[in-house]
Amino acid sequence: MSSNQNILVKLKQAGFRINDKWLVKGVTLQIEKGKIVTLIGPNGSGKSTTAKIALGIYKKIDGEVEKYTNKVGYVPQKISVDWTLPLRVNDFMVLTENLKAETINEALSLTGVIHLKDKNLGDLSGGEFQRVLLARAISKKPDLLVLDEPVQGVDFTGEIALYELIKKISDELNCGILLISHDLHTVMSATDHVVCLNGHVCCSGTPMDVAKNNEYKALFGEQASQILTRYQHKHDHIHTIEGEIKKN
């Protein structure tokens, strides 16, 4: 198979502005099947905007976006559900696509929240809701997953387990993932390609390439660079979703 057939989304010099204020500009990147692309950058650097450009939420953009799939799972950075909507976790799971009960159960089990299935969405904690959001996005078995800070508010052990789950999903479903995260430690081990944003692409490449880049060092500091390069050890154990340690 040629690499062209693996491309899910392609951004060419893409940018978005509101009136005359650029939120992000000149972004070129592509997401391929089975690959994880991570966007990093400080607050307000245009990470979420770039994700929304890739998803086609923003329509009046500069540059080009080519999207080759419609099977998309999205975990937005911010979502507030209104109390006027009586919505249980189970109803939320079938929001954009009808799924079989076993598919729903499987996804909720993977993210460790199957016990919340009949709970009202408004009664969940931040971390629980985040797990439900992730379950909903993966349950559709999408070609493209866009995860905007998918583990915010999740406890530390759960965070690691969920990142491992994301990596596993990318391998098993062979889907492309666009990940936005602040956590350099956990993300870098799984990421194939890193794009460092600061209103524009300041550098991109493999985690190692980015870590050595001077612009990246200037943006995040020397310490962050060490985190990336240091992340080259192997775990002798894995964490389950609940946080228990399992020996390999």
Add this chain to the structure above:
Amino acid sequence: MLDDFFIRALLAGLGVAIVTGPLGCFVIWRRLSYFGDTLAHSALLGVTLAYTMEFNIAFSVFIISSLIALILIQLQKRTNLPGDALLGLLAHSSLAVGLVVIGFLTFIRFDIMGLLFGDILAVTVDDLLIIWVGGPLILLVLKLIWKPLFASTVNYELAEAEGLNPDRAKAIFTILMAGIIAISIKMVGLLLITGMLIIPAAMARNISDSPQKMVVYSIIGGVLSVILGLFSSLEFNTSSGPSIIAAALFLFILSLLNIKQSIKLKN
């Protein structure tokens, strides 16, 4: 059977209640009660148009309401005024213009009270036909756009990102709103249509924990309100529209009691 005015009234009311239930849920979820009000107020203009041009009332109300909805969307794009100010502007100016036009039409005798508060007892067989053809049609279209409309009600960007085309669903929903106002104006009148949309759905919200249940309960609530309201209007010789709305309010209060009981049980 259709010769009896009361049977016709009952059939008309039931036909409308079945449609206002589901639509009313969306009105509550999407916070559109003032939008509904605005469309209803503009209906008066539609009625005057119907009289002057000798059109069918439901049809001309539908046209005018859709037109007002379009104007609203344009105004939202082109001005910096907040949404509620624009709604108020359109609601009251279209009501005023409608009343002014009525003033000019001295050769036609208008039943203003009937227009404002409904005259369900004057429902004709033709009106019944419009309700029972238009109503199911509205429900069918609503069922077709349910997924994108509901998903975008929960979160617009999620629906858009996952390819559901929420903008189209929203536009179609606006037309459905104009449609329900057109077919129900004769029954509850233009000042009370929004009540028929909101109150049964609000009642249903109090006693349901899923969107599907809320839709079913609001239909049941609407149907009960019509039956209760019409029989009491016959019994006490009150006008039909307000009687139906008052019955709906009664059911809403009952649903509040139900909540209190369940809270007591929990403690």
